[in-house]
Amino acid sequence: MAKITFITQDNDTITAEATTGTVMELAVDNGVQGIDGDCGGVCSCATCHVHVRPEDFEKTGGPNDIEKDMLELDDEVSEYSRLSCQLDVSEALDGIILKVAH
């Protein structure tokens, strides 16, 4: 079980729990504003972009190569950017805080 917190552009805070699936799916299931997940999680739409809280970045790790290419062209990219469809929910992510990029 991992508890993950999302902060939207409107500064709403949503904390949700899951044991399986991706962080994007968790966000969509909990109606997190700004995370659309249009492509269903195959790294095609870049609508699930989040900024990981710097102190949590060690837990998520950095983006993979394809993800990096997608993020590179996003205006809101930062050194803590991830596509949440590429983050699998696991115990290791328990307690992390993600700021929705759009």
Next chain:
Amino acid sequence: MSQSDHPDPFKEARTNTGVQEIDDQSDPVAMVLRLKDVRKCARNWETYSSQARAGRIVVPSEVNIRDIRQVPFELDPPLHGEFRQIMDPWFKRPLEEGYQNALREQIRTLIQAANNSDAVEAVHDFSLPLQSRALTLLLNVPFEEADTYISWGTHVFRSEDNPLDAGKAQVLYDYIDRKMDEAEANPGDDLFSVLLASTVEDRPVTREEVMGAIVLTFAGGRDTVINMVTNTLAYLADHPEALERLRSEPEIHRRAIEELIRYFSPLTHMGRVATEESSVCEHAVKKDSRISLCWASANRDDTVFERPNEVVLDRKVNPHISFGFGHHNCLGATHARTILKILIEELCENVGRIQIKDQEENIEHWGPFDRKVGYNNIQLAFDALTS
């Protein structure tokens, strides 16, 4: 090669030069072929503009057959963004349960009719009515309007023998004019009324802009959706094991949808006009000349996709750009994905097997490239699923 395959004609040029210049009515186009280049150019609207003369960013160019600017597709930021803000929520309606239930009913009816026939010519008797009826949901107009759309044939601008038929476009313009008159006299909850009641730049949207937005809705989702549906049926006919797998593994449907859309790339490419001197892959791009963003080539780029010419139904990482990329990404993508999702679910539920009886490929010609985009006609025999 099997008859549902869509070969990649771009590989050599993509690998060697990355750009291929082709002629189009004496207004040449440099086709950009590699995925990363296409994405970069798509993002760079300041250099590669969509807001050229109406019809010019389309290949083949439509400048000689229309003056109506398609909206928001032929606009650059910031006006582009204002229209997207109005239109995006409307085009997300396919995610609503009621919309999906109505669409499911439409698709199930077509599948049951196909199950009860010896064979159907899928382009005109399955995909065309499917697209036309689904469009009534997207526009939120009465179901009966679909009969009019079906009567127009597979392309709203192009007749079978002439890709640039101004007379045909006029039929669509006259229809939209009539619907706008009705919406002005009696506003309802259809897209015509919603757009006519909207504002951009602190002023009302003009009738011409509404016309442009509706034309885009008709043209952008016509042959693209028809090809996507037909190609999916042909693929499943040719690969009965894929239909069985989709039936037994519903959890892979979302990946399968994206993979089929990647593999078919229903829209081959879309143009832009350079606002300044530039270059792509060492190919000089002159000011006021055209490039095109070749989604179909980018989606087979083997520097990004493993086994790019295979349909890998559960492909996990799939950064395809069949719906374009960046701020101009396809407005109708949610509608298209929803159609494919429900089509696959209903086929799994109701169809045991599909067989190809006869087919004629639809091949596009772009300079040195011959690209199969779908079928001119294809006879399919459906067998109902027996439990």
